[in-house]
Amino acid sequence: MAKLLSFLLFLLSIGLHTKGSAQDIDTLIDVGGYKLHFKVVEGRGTPILFESGAGNDGSVWKDLLKPLDDSLGAPLITYDREGFGKSGIDTAGLSVINEVKGLEAGLRKLGYGKGCFVVAHSLGGAYAMVFSSRNEDRVQGGVFIDNVSPCFMTAEKAHEVRMFFSDSLESIKRQSLGFYFIARNYEYTSRVMREAAPAWDAPLTVICSDDTPFEGADSIRWKRCMQEFARVRPNRKYIFAKGCSHYVFDDNPGLVIKAIVDQYRAVDHVL
Template sequence: MILNINNHKVHVQLSGNPTEMPPVVVVTGTGSWSYEWELVQEELSKHTQVLTYDRPGYGWSDASADGFSIDETIMDLKAILDETNIDEPVILVGHSQGGIYTRLFADKYPDRVAGLILVDTRNEFFSKEVPDFTEKFFATQSQAMNKLLSKIGVVRLVGENILPESLPEFISREKHVNVHWDSDFFTVLDQEINQILTSEEMVAKTKPLGDKPVTIITPDTNHSSATSFGFSAEEEAEINNHWRDAQQQLTNLSTNSEFVLIPDSSHAVMYDQPEAIVESVIRMGKGLELVSP
């Protein structure tokens, strides 16, 4: 469905039926869209309502006339819940940068959140622990060339060939390029990347979550690809250790936290081990059923 949210059109996919488990809402990472979560949504919708959506400029959603905004991202999520009549507290599943948005939302609207599933999320710890890597990483993330290539049609011509081989079979390369990779996408992607460090500063100021359930999911393998930025294999290993340490620190967000290491997975856990996400959500949802009035 397409909703009119804060003066822009947002694509929302709502499936499943209300049950005793809380509804589940997926907040995707930077540059990601709802289509990538089809396997997770399909399985979870057998147990409860599941909502995925595309942030403005991604997937089937129009870009906001005002460009990407962290505050608007949080406002949009609340408006989506209101428009879809999801009034009860939800389990928020945040992947990568989406984990920061879920935490900011939970801080602003604590009564709307039953629990958090943080899937290999960015946080306020990692960037500060590895400043050299952080600087080199963000120096390579400009989308200026991709924006130009998309405007003159080159991305649509060759896009399917430059997508990573690791894309799962259920992802249509044609759909990914023609729907997701348009000129708005690269503009918004650039804007969002430029505000990631700001969002990390914001989330560092959020309040503790008390005993609200939080599950942190992260791969047990190294995946920073730091060697591609000029770091040695030894330095890459150390950087990956810092990433995992930062994930471990997220257990301090709540007195009711769980830390789950996933084998044989890249950062894209929803591709490589979707069942691990599904199992964690159901486990949390069943626990919340037990304490419901």
């Protein structure tokens, strides 16, 4: 647990993943009381929507966009969740469900209110599962990278994580309102994720890291639960990213790009 806290605070303090790349659209969209920051590489076909993990904004995906654009030519949509990057925040109504509602509103305004393919990292997997539960006919496939799984993030574990952050909340709040609310709402977010998880029935590739965000027995359980999550349905594929940290796309971008391209093309007949 100490490993997880120190790493997330490190991310918040230095603003990891700031390298730039060309974008076709860079805009703030009013989604009702606050604005979400979207970047879109325009293309043809079903868009790929990226969900970042806790502590990150949409820039975490920058290095993947050009290779994916070159390979697929599909619209690529990244965004900053509430309180991260250039996005605003609704401190009174912030919850995982309201955040997903804001995302849905932003996508509609951008003209991407129909089908999509989802790529999610870490806690972003929870948001992706909630999004899928509300939009079952829209999500045609996806890739989850070291996602928080229902098997791992039980009610007991979510409580342990929230309590672990409790003494650091004021420090976190000064650095990032977005992460402050993630930590404060962690048990609720995890419960909603567990309830939403069964709704994901689209083809999915699940990538598990070797060096997980947890240590010891929790690291072993994280890996086991990732495997179990991949085995829930026959249309899920499991990839173990040997030698990679939680940020698999930094350590082995080629593996992640190939997984996205292969899974996208595998469901291309329905996209």
